[in-house]
Amino acid sequence: MGSTAKAIMTGFICRLCSNQKKIVIHLYTQRAKKLELLKKIKLLPLDLTRYDNLPKTICEECINRLEIQYNMIQRIRKSHAIHRRHRMYHSNGRCPVECPLRGTVDPSWPEMALEESSV
Numbered sequence: 024m025g026s027t028a029k030a031i032m033t034g035f036i037c038r039l040c041s042n043q044k045k046i047v048i049h050l051y052t053q054r055a056k057k058l059e060l061l062k063k064i065k066l067l068p069l070d071l072t073r074y075d076n077l078p079k080t081i082c083e084e085c086i087n088r089l090e091i092q093y094n095m096i097q098r099i100r101k102s103h104a105i106h107r108r109h110r111m112y113h114s115n116g117r118c119p120v121e122c123p124l125r126g127t128v129d130p131s132w133p134e135m136a137l138e139e140s141s142v
Contacts, residue, residue: 037081038077038079039064039082046082047080048086050064058086060086066092
């Protein structure tokens with residue numbers, strides 16, 4: 024028998040952080056598909072292919088971080104689309120009823136402009 028000092032911890036390597044973890048999710052399982060991990064990872068600047076020689080597992084900590092990043096990107100895309108529609112509705116300088124931002128107050132607007140617009 025070998026010494027316990029030389030024993031190697033069993034686990035898997037996370038594709039994103041490269042740490043060895045005991046609990047990971049394999050990228051090509053039903054659970055990963057349900058969590059849309061591949062879709063979310065595609066937002067990262069990585070080359071990920073099914074048959075490369077790199078780890079196919081992700082740890083829970085990286086999954087949580089990936090989820091936060093994905094939600095932030097989705098929020099930015101939605102906000103950008105709203106602002107684009109907002110500009111499209113303002114051909115005459117007024118905010119029509121169908122404008123998605125009608126009635127919202129932007130904190131970057133000066134107070135005087137807000138008061139003048141409400142008159």
